[in-house]
Amino acid sequence: MNLGTRKLLDRSFTALGVGSIVIMGMMLLVVLMPILSNGITANVFRGTIEHRKLLYNEFRRGDHAELQRQIAESDAARRKAYAMMAAFEAEMKLMSEEKHAGYQEKYDQVKSAMKALLGPVPGEELPELTRFKYGQTRWSKAEERLHELLYEKQWDYSNPDVEAKEYDVSRAASFQGTSLVKLFPYVESNIDRMLLPEWTVYWGFITDSSIDSHMFGGIWPEIQGTIFLAVGAMLFAFPLGVIAAVYFTEYAREGFFNSLLRSANSTLAGVPSIVFGLFGLAFFINTLKVSESKSVLAGSLTLAIMILPTIIRSAEEAILSVPKTYREASLSLGSSKWNTIVTVILPAALPGILTGGVISLGRAAGETAPIIFTAAVSVGSAIGLADVFSSPTPALSWNIYNLASEHEAASEIRHVQYGMVLALVTIVLMLNLSAIILRARISKKLKG
Amino acid sequence: MQLSAEAIETPKTAQTAVRDIYLPPERKKISGGGVPHLSAKNFSIYYGEFEAVKKVNADILSKYVTAIIGPSGCGKSTFLRSINRMNDLITSCHTTGALLFDGEDVYGKFTDEVLLRKKIGMVFQKPNPFPKSIFDNIAYGPRLHGVKDRKTLDGIVETSLRKAALWDEVCDRLDKNALGLSGGQQQRLCVARTLAVEPEILLLDEPTSALDPKATAKIEDLIQELRGSYTIMIVTHNMQQASRVSDFTMFFYEGVLVEHAPTAQLFTKPKDRMTEDYITGRFS
Numbered sequence: 001m002n003l004g005t006r007k008l009l010d011r012s013f014t015a016l017g018v019g020s021i022v023i024m025g026m027m028l029l030v031v032l033m034p035i036l037s038n039g040i041t042a043n044v045f046r047g048t049i050e051h052r053k054l055l056y057n058e059f060r061r062g063d064h065a066e067l068q069r070q071i072a073e074s075d076a077a078r079r080k081a082y083a084m085m086a087a088f089e090a091e092m093k094l095m096s097e098e099k100h101a102g103y104q105e106k107y108d109q110v111k112s113a114m115k116a117l118l119g120p121v122p123g124e125e126l127p128e129l130t131r132f133k134y135g136q137t138r139w140s141k142a143e144e145r146l147h148e149l150l151y152e153k154q155w156d157y158s159n160p161d162v163e164a165k166e167y168d169v170s171r172a173a174s175f176q177g178t179s180l181v182k183l184f185p186y187v188e189s190n191i192d193r194m195l196l197p198e199w200t201v202y203w204g205f206i207t208d209s210s211i212d213s214h215m216f217g218g219i220w221p222e223i224q225g226t227i228f229l230a231v232g233a234m235l236f237a238f239p240l241g242v243i244a245a246v247y248f249t250e251y252a253r254e255g256f257f258n259s260l261l262r263s264a265n266s267t268l269a270g271v272p273s274i275v276f277g278l279f280g281l282a283f284f285i286n287t288l289k290v291s292e293s294k295s296v297l298a299g300s301l302t303l304a305i306m307i308l309p310t311i312i313r314s315a316e317e318a319i320l321s322v323p324k325t326y327r328e329a330s331l332s333l334g335s336s337k338w339n340t341i342v343t344v345i346l347p348a349a350l351p352g353i354l355t356g357g358v359i360s361l362g363r364a365a366g367e368t369a370p371i372i373f374t375a376a377v378s379v380g381s382a383i384g385l386a387d388v389f390s391s392p393t394p395a396l397s398w399n400i401y402n403l404a405s406e407h408e409a410a411s412e413i414r415h416v417q418y419g420m421v422l423a424l425v426t427i428v429l430m431l432n433l434s435a436i437i438l439r440a441r442i443s444k445k446l447k448g
Numbered sequence: 449m450q451l452s453a454e455a456i457e458t459p460k461t462a463q464t465a466v467r468d469i470y471l472p473p474e475r476k477k478i479s480g481g482g483v484p485h486l487s488a489k490n491f492s493i494y495y496g497e498f499e500a501v502k503k504v505n506a507d508i509l510s511k512y513v514t515a516i517i518g519p520s521g522c523g524k525s526t527f528l529r530s531i532n533r534m535n536d537l538i539t540s541c542h543t544t545g546a547l548l549f550d551g552e553d554v555y556g557k558f559t560d561e562v563l564l565r566k567k568i569g570m571v572f573q574k575p576n577p578f579p580k581s582i583f584d585n586i587a588y589g590p591r592l593h594g595v596k597d598r599k600t601l602d603g604i605v606e607t608s609l610r611k612a613a614l615w616d617e618v619c620d621r622l623d624k625n626a627l628g629l630s631g632g633q634q635q636r637l638c639v640a641r642t643l644a645v646e647p648e649i650l651l652l653d654e655p656t657s658a659l660d661p662k663a664t665a666k667i668e669d670l671i672q673e674l675r676g677s678y679t680i681m682i683v684t685h686n687m688q689q690a691s692r693v694s695d696f697t698m699f700f701y702e703g704v705l706v707e708h709a710p711t712a713q714l715f716t717k718p719k720d721r722m723t724e725d726y727i728t729g730r731f732s
Contacts, residue, residue: 253539323576325574325576326578328534328537328572328576329576329638329641330588331534331565332569332642333589333592333642333645334562334565334567334589334592335562335565335588335589335592339592347579348578445579446625446627447579
């Protein structure tokens with residue numbers, strides 16, 4: 001092979017490598033960008049007066065005097081709309097029975113659209129659920145509701161061969177000739193004054209509890225639950241894993257029993273996480289009865305069992321990679337085996353052990369299946385530290401799934417789902433980043 | 449018959465490989481030294497079935513420097529490492545015969561290998577300081593054996609470093625990581641670390657093979673300094689080094705102790721044909 005060919009080969013391999021890294025990076029961007037851009041909207045958005053009312057009523061947050069001024073301003077704009085509706089209701093009473101019935105259904109639609117947009121009509125009894133007590137808190141949602149108020153959705157069945165198409169029909173047209181017809185242009189042009197949107201940074205999304213099953217409020221219970229579960233899992237798995245790794249590398253004699261243990265450990269690392277979840281339910285809750293039903297404790301134990309093989313493996317690798325010479329040096333100075341392990345080998349293996357530990361911590365934070373049956377509830381408040389032995393907790397991973405697929409108003413709270421995903425991704429990334437930094441710092445200290 | 453200090457001046461025929469022992473005039477006789485510190489009696493070392501060291505009979509005299517030479521794979525390192533039981537790390541390794549240290553069998557049933565290693569220190573082929581500060585490296589052994597007082601530790605660290613001729617070079621950076629030192633300094637640090645636990649015997653396993661000539665010279669000077677205070681055994685590939693630093697030399701070939709004699713005699717008038725071939729470079 002001549003020099004030219006060799007160089008060409010080298011270059012093409014370099015190009016291949018760089019290319020694949022670029023493709024991977026772009027794929028990562030494609031995944032992360034929507035998470036980031038949509039997740040941010042949970043924190044930063046154009047909030048309406050309804051949002052500020054909610055914050056004040058539920059959390060006593062915000063400037064009361066300013067809020068009252070804004071409420072007065074928006075009420076002034078709203079009052080005219082409600083007056084138009086009241087006038088139409090009076091008009092309907094004077095209509096013939098037949099005409100009245102014709103308008104009633106359409107008017108009810110308008111009324112519920114108005115309620116969805118601006119909240120309950122003044123003077124009516126307040127509904128039970130918080131989600132019906134307020135109008136749209138987010139401007140982007142308000143715009144959608146406004147569209148629903150202005151236009152009626154109709155389906156075009158004219159061609160039986162193709163799927164029916166939907167099209168919009170102006171509601172104003174169907175109230176032609178009545179007093180209500182003025183309502184639609186009025187609301188459309190005065191929606192700003194009715195809702196007073198302004199850019200809001202809502203950090204409470206991270207620190208608040210949710211209100212009315214995630215319709216409003218934040219995701220703190222989920223974040224806290226995730227931290228409890230992951231840290232709890234580490235408390236069990238990390239010491240156990242390191243001790244097991246020390247046994248495997250330092251004490252175990254090569255033999256049938258030892259190789260059996262090792263292969264059992266490898267097999268355990270490949271078991272699907274849902275199996276661990278069922279195991280946790282059957283073993284920790286039903287057999288050992290560590291708690292009466294789901295609890296953080298049971299979930300942590302289950303997660304611990306799941307990440308244990310990984311921790312053992314990485315700790316084993318780290319211990320084996322400690323130079324033999326350290327061991328020899330320590331032993332030759334009259335150190336016992338145990339002392340050598342504690343004072344020389346484990347400190348030198350610490351970067352590797354910690355890296356494995358933090359990566360496992362990230363995995364424990366992100367796993368869904370093991371906690372479905374053992375620890376997670378879909379909605380709940382943040383639990384105290386003393387309750388971890390008996391109470392279940394909401395957790396990010398499980399609630400992301402729950403909100404996206406099982407929530408009764410899943411499409412209404414997309415921003416919460418994205419916000420949770422962003423929070424989870426951030427937590428896991430931060431854990432991994434801290435692992436890298438920790439590793440670098442300890443290695444630097446060891447290398448001098 | 450046991451070797452004794454008199455044997456050094458009055459050559460006698462012995463059962464052991466050591467015969468006609470005498471020291472050249474430039475090598476001073478060490479007072480109080482010269483009693484057998486280590487005695488191997490039909491001592492064999494096996495790796496599984498393989499007999500790596502075969503029925504060695506030898507006396508190592510106290511406070512003198514004994515060099516062990518021989519071609520690669522002749523069992524010289526295995527023999528050295530068996531003295532403070534570093535071979536215990538290899539599970540398949542076992543021994544027969546006896547190796548007596550001050551009259552006690554090193555491989556006896558009741559021997560505490562941890563205590564043994566405290567008395568028989570070892571320096572390895574590659575410098576192997578711990579990834580800790582220079583101070584902590586030296587203080588590791590004393591701390592291990594119960595010295596906690598900071599002042600005492602300071603004293604031990606200084607004397608050990610002085611003995612290893614390293615004090616002047618590192619006294620102003622004792623808190624720096626030992627891995628920042630040069631190879632030669634690291635090796636002298638390892639010597640100092642071993643001296644800090646006050647051993648009786650110092651085993652050096654090719655201590656200069658990873659070092660440059662200048663650092664090698666320093667280590668050799670250091671061995672000369674320590675001669676007379678410790679019983680020193682040094683495994684080396686370098687025959688000039690053996691002749692420079694040692695009082696006695698053991699020549700191993702394929703696990704057999706071929707010749708054990710005062711260095712000057714072994715290198716000038718070897719008794720055995722094989723020794724002659726080896727030191728003249730006819731094989732290696």
